Amino acid sequence: MATLDSLLPATSTERLRRLPLSRDQLMLLLAAFNLVLLGLETYLAHLISGTIRPREWIPILFGPAGGIVLLIAGVIALRRRNEATLLATIVLVASIVVGLLGTYFHVVRGSLPSAPMFDRISINLLVWAPPVVGPLVFSLVGLWGISAAFVEEPVNSGRLRLWGNRHLQLPYSKTRAYLFMASLGTLATVFSSVFDHARSGFDDPRLWIPTVIGVFATVVAAGLATVKEPGRWDVAVYVFAMVLMLLVGLLGVYYHVRADLTGESVIIPERFLRGAPFLAPMLFSNLGLFGLIALVSPREEV
Amino acid sequence: MNSADSENPARPARLLIAGLVAIIILLGLVLLALAIGDSLVAGEAEAGEVDALAESDNECVTCHRRTTTGIVAQYGRSTMAAAEILCEACHEVPADYPGAIEHEGTFVLNTPSTEMCEECHTQEVAQFYQSRHALPAYVAYAGADDLPPELVDQYAGIPEAQVDPDALKRRNALHAIEGEAITRFACEDCHNIGLPHEDGSVGQCQKCHIRHEFSLEQARKPETCNHCHIGPDHPQWEIYQESYHGIAYMTGGDDWHWEAEAGTLTVEDFPAPTCATCHMSGFGATGTTHDVGDRLAWYLFAPISSRRPSWQDNVVRMQAVCQECHNVEFIDTFYADADLATEAVNERVRQSDEMVAPIAAQINAEPFDEPIDFVYFELWHHWGRTAKFGAWMNGPDYTQWHGIYELLADLEELEEMVGEYESEAGLAGGD
Numbered sequence: 001m002a003t004l005d006s007l008l009p010a011t012s013t014e015r016l017r018r019l020p021l022s023r024d025q026l027m028l029l030l031a032a033f034n035l036v037l038l039g040l041e042t043y044l045a046h047l048i049s050g051t052i053r054p055r056e057w058i059p060i061l062f063g064p065a066g067g068i069v070l071l072i073a074g075v076i077a078l079r080r081r082n083e084a085t086l087l088a089t090i091v092l093v094a095s096i097v098v099g100l101l102g103t104y105f106h107v108v109r110g111s112l113p114s115a116p117m118f119d120r121i122s123i124n125l126l127v128w129a130p131p132v133v134g135p136l137v138f139s140l141v142g143l144w145g146i147s148a149a150f151v152e153e154p155v156n157s158g159r160l161r162l163w164g165n166r167h168l169q170l171p172y173s174k175t176r177a178y179l180f181m182a183s184l185g186t187l188a189t190v191f192s193s194v195f196d197h198a199r200s201g202f203d204d205p206r207l208w209i210p211t212v213i214g215v216f217a218t219v220v221a222a223g224l225a226t227v228k229e230p231g232r233w234d235v236a237v238y239v240f241a242m243v244l245m246l247l248v249g250l251l252g253v254y255y256h257v258r259a260d261l262t263g264e265s266v267i268i269p270e271r272f273l274r275g276a277p278f279l280a281p282m283l284f285s286n287l288g289l290f291g292l293i294a295l296v297s298p299r300e301e302v
Numbered sequence: 303m304n305s306a307d308s309e310n311p312a313r314p315a316r317l318l319i320a321g322l323v324a325i326i327i328l329l330g331l332v333l334l335a336l337a338i339g340d341s342l343v344a345g346e347a348e349a350g351e352v353d354a355l356a357e358s359d360n361e362c363v364t365c366h367r368r369t370t371t372g373i374v375a376q377y378g379r380s381t382m383a384a385a386e387i388l389c390e391a392c393h394e395v396p397a398d399y400p401g402a403i404e405h406e407g408t409f410v411l412n413t414p415s416t417e418m419c420e421e422c423h424t425q426e427v428a429q430f431y432q433s434r435h436a437l438p439a440y441v442a443y444a445g446a447d448d449l450p451p452e453l454v455d456q457y458a459g460i461p462e463a464q465v466d467p468d469a470l471k472r473r474n475a476l477h478a479i480e481g482e483a484i485t486r487f488a489c490e491d492c493h494n495i496g497l498p499h500e501d502g503s504v505g506q507c508q509k510c511h512i513r514h515e516f517s518l519e520q521a522r523k524p525e526t527c528n529h530c531h532i533g534p535d536h537p538q539w540e541i542y543q544e545s546y547h548g549i550a551y552m553t554g555g556d557d558w559h560w561e562a563e564a565g566t567l568t569v570e571d572f573p574a575p576t577c578a579t580c581h582m583s584g585f586g587a588t589g590t591t592h593d594v595g596d597r598l599a600w601y602l603f604a605p606i607s608s609r610r611p612s613w614q615d616n617v618v619r620m621q622a623v624c625q626e627c628h629n630v631e632f633i634d635t636f637y638a639d640a641d642l643a644t645e646a647v648n649e650r651v652r653q654s655d656e657m658v659a660p661i662a663a664q665i666n667a668e669p670f671d672e673p674i675d676f677v678y679f680e681l682w683h684h685w686g687r688t689a690k691f692g693a694w695m696n697g698p699d700y701t702q703w704h705g706i707y708e709l710l711a712d713l714e715e716l717e718e719m720v721g722e723y724e725s726e727a728g729l730a731g732g733d
Binding site: 109116216223237 | 316317318320321322323324325328329352353354355356357358359360363384385386421422423424425426563564565566568584586587588589590622625626
């Protein structure tokens with residue numbers, strides 16, 4: 001199975017194994033962190049219209065609340081694994097639902113249901129609509145969180161231990177599932193950035209950077225997930241792609257902040273709210289980090 | 303590397319190759335899309351707007367499509383209709399709502415009040431309430447006597463009410479003389495931008511956001527302001543046309559980004575400003591406002607202009623707009639010079655006040671009933687204001703021939719008239 005072990009010298013591998021947190025715990029921690037940040041980002045995005053409607057508060061409130069509950073579940077898991085898993089699963093399923101609901105609302109907001117049949121939805125409408133792919137990040141976080149919440153035994157078998165003696169056999173191992181998620185998440189992020197950047201007509205060549213790197217990372221992650229016996233080179237290219245994703249995210253934050261600052265480099269909150277979303281590029285870094293964590297060797301858990 | 307890797311030389315780099323191939327395919331698709339897109343651009347631009355209500359079965363829409371076709375057609379192309387804001391959201395009210403009228407089994411307001419706009423545009427309405435466009439505009443012709451106490455308090459908190467509170471609260475003398483038959487088509491048309499409603503809200507957003515398209519482009523274009531800010535008493539439209547800003551607009555404005563996201567505007571969207579850019583838009587280091595006095599240093603509308611409260615803050619906000627194109631030294635020099643011009647006009651108006659002081663009781667007995675009233679009024683209301691507006695807005699002809707020249711001519715005429723009054727009354731100083 002593809003892991004960082006195939007790339008790193010034995011001493012580094014051993015150090016990775018001695019990390020205080022397992023891969024699944026890292027994934028859950030990342031999920032909790034994501035939910036909190038998603039709540040903040042959604043708040044800023046929904047603030048643009050000046051008035052946040054009641055249903056727009058759902059993700060804003062759910063994000064931080066869900067993140068905190070996940071962290072609490074992590075603490076509970078040290079003593080009562082089953083109860084913690086149940087609590088985390090409730091939050092993560094809710095996250096999937098919040099994401100799907102958000103996508104539905106955004107698509108509805110971007111369509112013209114009473115317009116002539118062939119004008120009801122168009123690329124142009126989707127470009128100017130609230131980001132239709134954006135809310136799906138909640139669903140992605142829910143999906144990867146659920147994958148992490150259940151123990152896979154034995155490792156890389158795809159057999160998840162549910163409550164009691166019940167098990168669920170998945171078609172793929174957890175590692176492959178994570179890799180597929182990294183691929184799909186990256187693809188969704190690419191779509192989202194393409195729609196956002198289309199508003200400026202892609203006039204600036206720098207706007208193509210996330211598209212190109214995103215497509216590359218999508219294909220590489222999907223490739224690593226499907227290759228039967230990944231070699232060292234495969235893992236190296238994948239790690240390279242994920243590191244590029246990390247860097248693209250950071251570069252995006254820099255460019256977005258630069259665009260939001262005035263010519264005199266003055267910070268005007270309104271420009272940060274209505275201009276280039278300064279947190280959004282972090283989704284690329286987020287998926288890069290997720291993709292790298294996916295390669296940490298899984299270890300037996302109880 | 304495992305054994306399989308060594309058997310196939312391409313295998314070690316298979317993911318890299320797959321990723322690069324994907325990028326090449328992507329770039330190919332992009333080129334194809336751009337090529338097709340270019341050939342379609344002209345056609346798309348023509349058919350750019352979609353009627354969001356074309357197949358609506360909403361009762362208001364279906365009925366009004368027959369009775370007021372134009373309104374439904376306009377609204378169908380608005381961003382509000384695209385956001386699925388129904389007619390009922392703005393027009394339908396409970397039966398006991400102040401001003402409600404029965405209509406086809408429901409109750410509506412013919413003209414929605416600011417209360418309805420505030421439902422979604424809270425911040426904009428709050429800013430508007432602090433502005434000259436709100437109650438001060440209405441009180442300027444109707445006076446404050448008929449306002450309910452809460453609106454009197456609201457009015458008192460607006461900077462424009464501070465200049466000469468007692469004088470400003472009185473009903474305008476010309477409005478009374480001209481009569482309703484005229485004023486409904488005259489001063490009220492513009493000044494009703496601050497009209498109080500029966501529900502306690504104030505103002506008519508639709509004065510600038512014309513019904514029923516509520517187009518961002520229309521609201522941002524200076525022609526919208528032209529509806530009121532024109533003519534001898536405040537010829538801002540004419541001055542703007544004469545200014546370099548106006549010339550840039552008239553010669554290149556077709557290519558400006560009229561629909562750009564509010565609050566993020568830069569010189570790339572608007573290479574030169576319109577009225578909205580300087581006074582309202584989020585531009586450069588200044589945030590969006592619907593308080594049109596928020597960036598002004600002086601009460602230029604007053605006979606003798608004085609500084610506004612917190613004028614230094616206002617100047618910082620306005621100059622932050624200027625700085626997107628002009629250097630600080632240029633702006634500081636311009637402000638210093640325009641301040642001097644304002645003071646110079648003030649001095650001339652003071653002269654007129656001193657001139658008429660001896661006969662003030664006589665000429666103030668009845669407003670606008672003798673020629674001297676009109677000359678004394680026009681001196682500051684038309685020519686003094688025009689000279690000041692021209693100076694601040696780069697309209698040299700309006701500062702000169704339509705402003706200070708006319709003012710000087712009126713001063714001479716006024717002196718002569720005052721002399722005649724004093725002679726008739728046998729006052730000292732008369733011939």
